[in-house]
Amino acid sequence: MFEDYVSDIKTKRATERDLEIIGEAVNRIFKKDKNFKLENAQKIIGTRNRIxxxxxxxxxxxxxxxxxxxxPKLKKEVEFLLNK
Structure with missing residues (x-):
């Protein structure tokens, strides 16, 4: 699968864009609520910035x-938070 990913520029750019969107969403949440509990939030935001x-x-x-x-871990964490 990694080889497929590497060879497909559209998939690579779409994946990077989705990570940017996730990072921006986390960044906006933290601007409104500094106490929001999300594991690796700063790393998520940092990845967005790096991309x-x-x-x-x-x-x-x-x-x-x-x-x-x-x-996959982030998905589970978000699903848990949404179902609280």
Whole structure:
């Protein structure tokens, strides 16, 4: 699957864009509520900033790792918060 990701520029850009949107959403939440509990919130915001401001520093390995290792955990955390 990683090879498919790396070879498909549209998927790569769409994935990066979605991570930007997630990071911006977390950033906006924290501007309104500094006490909002979300694990890795600063890393999420930092990833957004890195993608937006440092395209030459974004590796396929990094994005793939986020998608595979971190997004499933974030999804569960958000679902839990929504169902509270």
């Amino acid at each position: 937006i401001h440092g395209y030459d520093m974004i590796s396929d390995d990094l994005i793939w790792s986020i998608v595979i290792n971190h997004l």
